[in-house]
Amino acid sequence: MTRIAVAGALGRMGTTIGRIVNEAPDLELVGGVDLAEGTLFGEEVVPAARIDAFLKEKRPDILIDFTVAAAAVENIKAAAGNNVALVVGTTGFSPEQREVIRGAVEGNVPAVISSNFSVGVNIFWKLVREAARQLGDYDIEVTEAHHRYKKDAPSGTAKTILEILDQELGNREKVYGRVGLAERKEGEIGVHAIRGGDIVGDHSVLFAGNFECIEISHRAYDRAVFAQGAVRAARWVVGKEPRIYSMQEVLGL
Ligand SMILES: NC(=O)c1ccc[n+]([C@@H]2O[C@H](COP(=O)([O-])OP(=O)(O)OC[C@H]3O[C@@H](n4cnc5c(N)ncnc54)[C@H](O)[C@@H]3O)[C@@H](O)[C@H]2O)c1
Numbered sequence: 001m002t003r004i005a006v007a008g009a010l011g012r013m014g015t016t017i018g019r020i021v022n023e024a025p026d027l028e029l030v031g032g033v034d035l036a037e038g039t040l041f042g043e044e045v046v047p048a049a050r051i052d053a054f055l056k057e058k059r060p061d062i063l064i065d066f067t068v069a070a071a072a073v074e075n076i077k078a079a080a081g082n083n084v085a086l087v088v089g090t091t092g093f094s095p096e097q098r099e100v101i102r103g104a105v106e107g108n109v110p111a112v113i114s115s116n117f118s119v120g121v122n123i124f125w126k127l128v129r130e131a132a133r134q135l136g137d138y139d140i141e142v143t144e145a146h147h148r149y150k151k152d153a154p155s156g157t158a159k160t161i162l163e164i165l166d167q168e169l170g171n172r173e174k175v176y177g178r179v180g181l182a183e184r185k186e187g188e189i190g191v192h193a194i195r196g197g198d199i200v201g202d203h204s205v206l207f208a209g210n211f212e213c214i215e216i217s218h219r220a221y222d223r224a225v226f227a228q229g230a231v232r233a234a235r236w237v238v239g240k241e242p243r244i245y246s247m248q249e250v251l252g253l
Contacts, residue, residue, distance in 0.1 A: 002238060004231075005060035005084075006032035007075045009045040012149075013066035013089060016227040018043075024231065030058040033075070034067075051075060055082040062087060062234045068151060069093045073100055076111070080104040085240075086111035087233045089226060091156025102244065110240035114247035115156030117229030121203070122247050124218040128161055128205050131216060132168040138207040138214075139184065140165060140172075145194035145202040153193040157203050165189060165205075201226075 004021045008014040009032025021029045022041040031043035033054055038045040046054050048071060055063070055078060063079040064087045065072045072090035077100075079086050086109060093101070105111045116122070132140075142165075144158040154162075154176070162174060173188045184190070194202075204217035220226070229247065236250045 001028040002026065002062065002235065003028045003030045003058070003060045004234060005030050005055070005058060005063050006040060007048070007051070007063055007065040007072070008032075008034060008067035008090070009040045010034040010036070010038050011066060013223060013227060013230075015040070016223050017064055017066065017230055020224070020227050020231050026235075027231070030060050048075065051078045052082070055079065055084055060084055061238055064088075064230055064234055065090055066230070069097055073097050076101050077104045080108040080111075083109060085109050085234075085237050086113070087230050087237060088113040089115075089117055089230055091115050091159075092152035105242070105244055107242050109242050110237045110245065111243075112233040112237050112245045112247060112250055114229075114233070115160045116201075116226065117233060117247055118218075118220060118225040119229060119251060120220075120225070121157060121218050122251055122253060124203065124216060125160060125164055125248075126253060127216050129164050129168060131205070131207055131214065132165050135207040135209070135214065136169045138209040141190040141192070141206040141208070143192045143194070143202075143204045143206070145196070145199045147198050147200065148196055150195060153195070154191050155193070155201070155203070157201065158191065158193070161203065161205060162189065162191065 006014045018040040021027045032045045033048045033051045062085045065075050066089045069092040144155045176191050201220040207214045233250045
């Protein structure tokens with residue numbers, strides 16, 4: 001049985017992951033950490049300040065982290081220090097935080113880190129890359145929509161889209177929303193974040209040329225799609241070499 005702990009155990013993603021792990025015959029849920037104490041499907045959730053003692057006592061094989069960026073960095077350091085493999089879905093890391101994570105993980109534990117664990121989004125990223133290769137001279141606009149509680153903007157998935165576009169087209173200027181005199185400049189990429197209701201996660205990339213447009217889009221209907229992907233990554237990461245992996249590698253794309 002693979003032992004799994006969840007950081008952000010009382011959150012939207014943490015609870016969904018807890019349910020999927022709890023129902024899986026090959027996985028054992030050993031509890032989690034969050035800001036406050038609580039329970040996750042009968043297992044103990046302890047305050048994150050006690051994560052080190054929690055990992056030493058529960059000895060999980062994997063910590064799945066869906067929290068907030070600053071918290072995730074600390075949880076990753078604690079897991080790496082206790083030889084616990086990682087699946088990290090938290091978004092909103094700064095470049096400096098990414099470096100700290102790399103330093104903690106490389107050579108110590110295997111970690112799958114992805115801004116989006118859905119199979120569909122990982123295919124969508126491939127399609128966006130292909131379109132960018134063919135349509136680099138079209139005007140490009142990236143739009144994402146999420147629920148009213150989402151903390152970071154633009155979404156981690158949208159940032160990954162921008163990285164893919166930069167890899168294919170060079171570093172282009174990004175314009176985040178437009179207001180007033182904001183005529184489009186050649187080559188710029190518009191980025192738009194919509195927040196409202198309980199939208200799980202929509203992403204779209206528009207390539208607009210003269211006389212035609214092509215729009216590639218993905219819509220998630222339930223966050224279980226991210227949770228299932230994270231659990232798939234958890235099964236995959238056990239026993240891998242100690243470095244950072246992408247969800248594309250998990251899926252063999
Ligand atoms: N990669 C993906 O596929 C994917 C999918 C959905 C959401 N996300 C990301 O996952 C993260 C969580 O999303 P959510 O919708 O579950 O948010 P949420 O706010 O519902 O849950 C986050 C949880 O983390 C807890 N938390 C805060 N600080 C903590 C700390 N120091 N230690 C432990 N727990 C702490 C909060 O109390 C909360 O329970 C966000 O960064 C979001 O962007 C990623």
